[in-house]
Amino acid sequence: MSIFRAADLPSGQRDASSTRLVCWVWDALTARLAEAAGVDGVVVAPQAIALSQGYATARTITWTEVLEVAWRVRLSVDIPVVLDCLTGFGNYLNAQQAAREAIQLGVDAIQVGEERDVCAPASGGGVPIREAVAKISAVQEVLAGTNVRLVTQVASSLTLDSADLLERCGEYVRAGASVLQTQALEPTKGEALDGQQLLPLQGLGVPLWGLAPGSPRIAGIGAEFFAATVLPLRIQVQYFRGTEAILRKLATTGTVAGVPQTSTDFMTGLLGLSDIRKMEQSYESQRESEWTPW
Amino acid sequence: MSSYLSPDDLAHDHIVAPSVPDGLGARLAQHLGFRAVYISGFSLSATLGLPDVGLTTRTQVARRAATIAAAVEIPTFCDVDTGFGDDNESIMRTVRDFENAGVAGIKLEDQVTPANRVGRPVIPVDAMTEKIAAAAAARTCDDFLLIARTDAAPTLGLEEAISRCRAFEAAGADVTHALDVGDVSNMRRLVKSLTKPAFGVISSPHPPVLPVSSLVEIGYRFIVVSVPIQFAGVHRVWTSLNDATSGGAVSSSASQRDDAGYAEMRDLART
Numbered sequence: 001m002s003i004f005r006a007a008d009l010p011s012g013q014r015d016a017s018s019t020r021l022v023c024w025v026w027d028a029l030t031a032r033l034a035e036a037a038g039v040d041g042v043v044v045a046p047q048a049i050a051l052s053q054g055y056a057t058a059r060t061i062t063w064t065e066v067l068e069v070a071w072r073v074r075l076s077v078d079i080p081v082v083l084d085c086l087t088g089f090g091n092y093l094n095a096q097q098a099a100r101e102a103i104q105l106g107v108d109a110i111q112v113g114e115e116r117d118v119c120a121p122a123s124g125g126g127v128p129i130r131e132a133v134a135k136i137s138a139v140q141e142v143l144a145g146t147n148v149r150l151v152t153q154v155a156s157s158l159t160l161d162s163a164d165l166l167e168r169c170g171e172y173v174r175a176g177a178s179v180l181q182t183q184a185l186e187p188t189k190g191e192a193l194d195g196q197q198l199l200p201l202q203g204l205g206v207p208l209w210g211l212a213p214g215s216p217r218i219a220g221i222g223a224e225f226f227a228a229t230v231l232p233l234r235i236q237v238q239y240f241r242g243t244e245a246i247l248r249k250l251a252t253t254g255t256v257a258g259v260p261q262t263s264t265d266f267m268t269g270l271l272g273l274s275d276i277r278k279m280e281q282s283y284e285s286q287r288e289s290e291w292t293p294w
Numbered sequence: 295m296s297s298y299l300s301p302d303d304l305a306h307d308h309i310v311a312p313s314v315p316d317g318l319g320a321r322l323a324q325h326l327g328f329r330a331v332y333i334s335g336f337s338l339s340a341t342l343g344l345p346d347v348g349l350t351t352r353t354q355v356a357r358r359a360a361t362i363a364a365a366v367e368i369p370t371f372c373d374v375d376t377g378f379g380d381d382n383e384s385i386m387r388t389v390r391d392f393e394n395a396g397v398a399g400i401k402l403e404d405q406v407t408p409a410n411r412v413g414r415p416v417i418p419v420d421a422m423t424e425k426i427a428a429a430a431a432a433r434t435c436d437d438f439l440l441i442a443r444t445d446a447a448p449t450l451g452l453e454e455a456i457s458r459c460r461a462f463e464a465a466g467a468d469v470t471h472a473l474d475v476g477d478v479s480n481m482r483r484l485v486k487s488l489t490k491p492a493f494g495v496i497s498s499p500h501p502p503v504l505p506v507s508s509l510v511e512i513g514y515r516f517i518v519v520s521v522p523i524q525f526a527g528v529h530r531v532w533t534s535l536n537d538a539t540s541g542g543a544v545s546s547s548a549s550q551r552d553d554a555g556y557a558e559m560r561d562l563a564r565t
Contacts, residue, residue: 021539027316028343030531037535054317054365056563076343231538235531237555242530243319246523247312251326254310254506256496261525262532264499267336273345280347280412 003041003080003228004109004149004179005207020228022082022209023235026052028072030235032270034079040228041080043111044070048236063089063098070105080108082151087127088112092138099142109179112139113153114172126156129168133175140176151209152177162197166204173204181209181230195221296363296370298398298437299330301468304491304515310506312519315341317365319523321562324366330398331366333359335373335409337524348408352378352388360395365564369398371439371518375409377402377425380417385425386432399439401471401493402429404446404458414445419458423465430466441493441516442467447475456487463490469516474500481512491515498522 003020020040025031026048034042046058046066055061063085070083083102088095095112102110112135114126126132136152143150152172157165169180182198198221201208207227246259268274299309311330314320315337323331336346338358344350355374363370372392377385377400385402392400404422406415416422426442433440442462447455452475459470471493472484485492494514496503499521509517 023535023538027341029340029528032343033528033531034535037532038539039535051559051563052316052318053361054321054563056560056565072342233556233559234538234552235534237552237559238530238534239527240318240322240555240559242527243314243523244322246526247319247323247326247328250310250312250506250519250523251328256519256522256526257503257505259522259526260529261498261522262529263525264521266532267340267521267525267528268345271340271343271345273347276345276347277412284412 003207005227019224019226021231022228023231024048024233025073026236027069028076029270030239031073031077031081034235035077036270039079039231041082041108042073042077043082043084043230044073044107045084045232046086048233051233051236058086063094063101067101067105070102070107074106081106082109082111083107084111086113087115088135088139092135095135096138096142099139099148103143103146103148107148109149109151110139110143111151111153111181112136113155114168115153115155125159126154126168129171132168133171136172136175136177143176149178150176151179151181153181157182157198162200165197166200169201169204173206177206179207179209179227180204182226195225198225296366296396296398297368298435299369299439300437301439301491304469308506308510308515308517310517310519311371312523313337313521314362315524317362318559318563319527320362320366320370321564324368325562328368330369330371331362332518332520333362333370333372333397334518334520334524335375336521338373340524347410348375350375352384352391356391356395359392359397363396363398370396371399371401371441372397374400375403376405376407377429380407380421380425382424382428385428389429389432389438390434393434393438398437399441399468400429401441401443402426402467403443414448416444416446416450419461422458423461426462426465426467439468440466441469441471443471443473443493445473447472447480452476452480452483456484459484459488459492463488469493471495477502478504478508478512481514485513493518495520496522498525 022041022043023034023039024045025042031042046061049069050058050061074081085098089098099110114132116125116127140150154169209228209230210226246256249259250256309330311332312323312328313332313334314323320331339346339350359372374388377388403409404416406417429440444455444458446458455472455475459472462470469491475481475484492514493516494509495518497520506517
């Protein structure tokens with residue numbers, strides 16, 4: 001089942017195992033790890049890229065930097081790649097240009113959000129509906145005729161009541177959104193989202209994405225409600241924790257022994273070194289027997 | 295902005311530089327009190343989805359180095375493999391690009407380009423000393439450190455490795471590194487033979503893996519902890535991803551830990 005298709009089973013007959021898993025990544029290595037672990041798709045996430053560079057917020061990251069990471073990710077994995085364009089890195093013209101470049105890059109979907117504040121979507125809510133629809137329409141105009149899908153993040157799921165949310169999401173779908181990501185991903189907010197208010201969105205006929213399975217942030221609905229669930233920063237937090245643990249050990253004891261690490265063989269296998277070595281040996285033996293100066 | 299480390303700083307003291315593949319790791323290292331960071335070719339290649347066999351370009355590495363150097367105030371050193379070319383023009387451009395990137399020094403190897411081929415063949419010593427001389431001539435800051443590495447020991451023996459390090463020193467290298475010289479007695483012999491600071495590495499692919507204190511006792515002055523730093527992060531990511539794909543639910547406590555970790559990352563990063 002593609003991560004971009006609506007649930008294959010009618011509502012109520014799905015189970016959590018049919019829910020796809022999508023993971024935020026910040027470089028090609030994490031994308032390869034996600035693919036190897038069986039994740040169904042990756043989101044090249046500007047917020048995660050910003051943090052890896054040492055910046056606190058995605059506001060400081062340029063579209064060029066995101067595109068460079070996305071290029072390496074696209075070259076590194078075969079699973080679907082979603083390119084998070086935040087709110088389009090500008091107005092509708094910037095969003096259209098981003099979409100054109102994303103198409104050329106070969107990503108499977110781009111994500112354009114409605115949030116007022118790209119770095120605090122949960123607290124800021126969405127921009128006025130007409131403004132958001134204009135941007136989605138502009139992007140869809142570029143995507144028309146391609147296989148690239150449009151994922152729209154609906155930040156206002158935390159701020160609107162059920163009827164207003166349905167109206168807003170209906171407008172987005174009519175404007176071309178192929179997937180609705182129904183909750184902002186900013187994990188600093190303590191409150192849970194009332195999942196009951198999301199129920200009417202099932203009638204819109206597009207896949208709904210939400211937070212990770214069993215997330216305590218969504219009350220009243222199960223993981224099976226979503227066609228795909230998103231692992232946002234949790235993976236990067238784990239990377240940070242692993243790095244922190246070994247650096248602390250080194251700083252305090254002068255050794256890294258005892259800190260769990262992956263092996264060199266695992267890494268080189270993940271990065272395809274064995275295939276390169278085989279090719280290298282084949283090429284070298286061929287060259288020795290057939291080589292003539294040109 | 296990354297600063298410099300004077301060769302004089304290594305004359306009477308040692309420095310430990312963990313290898314970090316990104317800006318956040320560099321800021322974490324700085325926060326924990328390390329006085330320098332290092333960018334290993336293996337780790338940087340991995341973040342690009344590539345094995346470390348000379349597939350990265352000078353542009354890619356310099357840009358990443360600039361990002362990491364800009365993230366910290368402590369000196370940042372970068373592995374440039376064989377210098378992205380064997381001709382003097384390429385080596386000089388490499389020095390200029392990495393000076394402009396804000397790093398405090400580079401490490402140049404005597405392997406055949408591209409680096410890390412099967413058997414790790416090395417170029418003739420004269421060819422390497424010419425590259426080092428070109429690099430020394432190209433630098434505009436005297437404190438921009440040139441670290442020269444030889445991979446000759448496994449194939450040509452310890453004496454050849456020592457001889458090369460001496461030649462590298464004479465050609466203008468500030469620090470030298472002989473990789474994989476073998477046991478501790480060989481390491482002692484190497485270090486005693488040198489006139490400038492020796493570079494030692496703590497990395498599982500390059501045994502013996504000794505603690506910092508042992509390397510200092512032997513006489514190493516510039517100590518890099520290479521791939522283990524990235525490998526520890528990857529271990530946690532791999533475990534977490536497998537938990538997620540096997541249907542592991544997110545508990546409230548796990549969610550709170552995520553929130554705390556995210557907050558720590560943001561606090562550590564720059565606004």
